[in-house]
Amino acid sequence: MGAEILLYGYGLVCLSMLVFNLLYSLHLRSGDRRLTLRADALRRQVTEQLRRIGEHPDGLSRPVQAGHLRWMRRRLSRVSYLVAFDRLLDELEGQDAAYPAYIQQLQPVSLYLSLVYRKRENTQAAYYCHFLAKHKLRRYMEMDQTQQVILSYLRKDSLYCKINALKALCSFGSPSVLVDALRVLGDGPESQLHEKVVTEALLSYTGDTRALIQLLWSRLDDFSLQIQRAVLDYIRFQGGDSCAPMLEILRDDGRDRELRFAAIRYFGRYPYPPARPLLLDFLRDSEPTHWEFSAISASALAGYPGQDVVDALLRAMNSANWYIRSNASASLEAHGLTYEEMFRVLDGEDRYAREMLTYRLELRRLTGEAAAEPDAKPVQEEVPAGV
Helix, strand or coil: CHHHHHHHHHHHHHHHHHHHHHHHHHHHHHHHHHHHHHHHHHHHHHHHHHHHHHCCCCCCCCCCCHHHHHHHHHHHCCHHHHHHHHHHHHHHCCCCCCHHHHHHHCHHHHHHHHHHHHCCCHHHHHHHHHHHHHHCHHHCCCCHHHHHHHHHHCCCCCHHHHHHHHHHHHHHCCHHHHHHHHHHHCCCHHHCCCHHHHHHHHHCCCCCHHHHHHHHHHCHHHCCHHHHHHHHHHHHHHCCCCHHHHHHHHHCCCCCHHHHHHHHHHHHHCCCHHHHHHHHHHHHCCCHHHHHHHHHHHHHHHHCCCHHHHHHHHHHCCCCCHHHHHHHHHHHHHCCCCHHHHHHHHCCCCHHHHHHHHHHHHHHHHHHHHHHCCCCCCCCCCCCCCC
């Protein structure tokens, strides 16, 4: 009797799962149908306005009807219609010559929706910011008021809302608004994003990067330490025009060590003769607590020619720290020394140097074997964060 009850119970559970999957599938199909109907209703409205604009060569002599703007405000205030409009814009972008003029005249609607979705739950607010960033409305309109509203989204307690709001501002925001956004993100520990997320968002900015970088340098000390690290990483990826202020950070013993690490990486990417003596001093520093300075400098010196650099890197091969030896050996290879030549120079007497050179030779062999196999994954050595 107990076995039969267990069997019936198991059958009931399976039947319940089948019914749930069937109902969920019908719900998804019904949702897709409703989304298509909403997109069709929006398409009829938008197509009429595109035709109206397209009748004039300048595209602005005949404005979008006020009734259409009111209708769009009402409909797009519902996230279901915003999703349908998102899909419609994917279809229209680049297909109609009147599209830019139409988007430009939707500026009042964008401002209205920014105020509406600011009061909505975090998921809907995050999606609205994603919508703004995705369609790059910055190309077609000056959205000064909208920028200020989106800036307030960064104060919400949702990680995704903060990320999408920052990406939206990077899509159409001005340099001054972006600087304000970074300051807002650093107001409290709970509001800060990881520096890699901030750097990635800043790299999506396609406006005047020179003006943005100049403003970031002038306001650097206004940001939190985490944001400062993200800003220096962004500057490093943008180009080598910031050598002078980076050198000041590198020379400043009062600066946080992470900022000085970022400066060393900058000079490894963009060799700068005045930074050379400092990098050599860091490499020669035998203080165990300063090993990160030595390790990163050993990597950065790969781009600095000279016998003094080679000699310093060879001495670093005798370091007790594995990462210093690893970076030094890689830099020596960049200077043209083979591992066989390093063996001869070092005479193979130092155990640390011998182990590192053996490791590099073995890594080269494994990398070569992996490259010979078409579906093999590349062999990578493990490097700690910050090095």
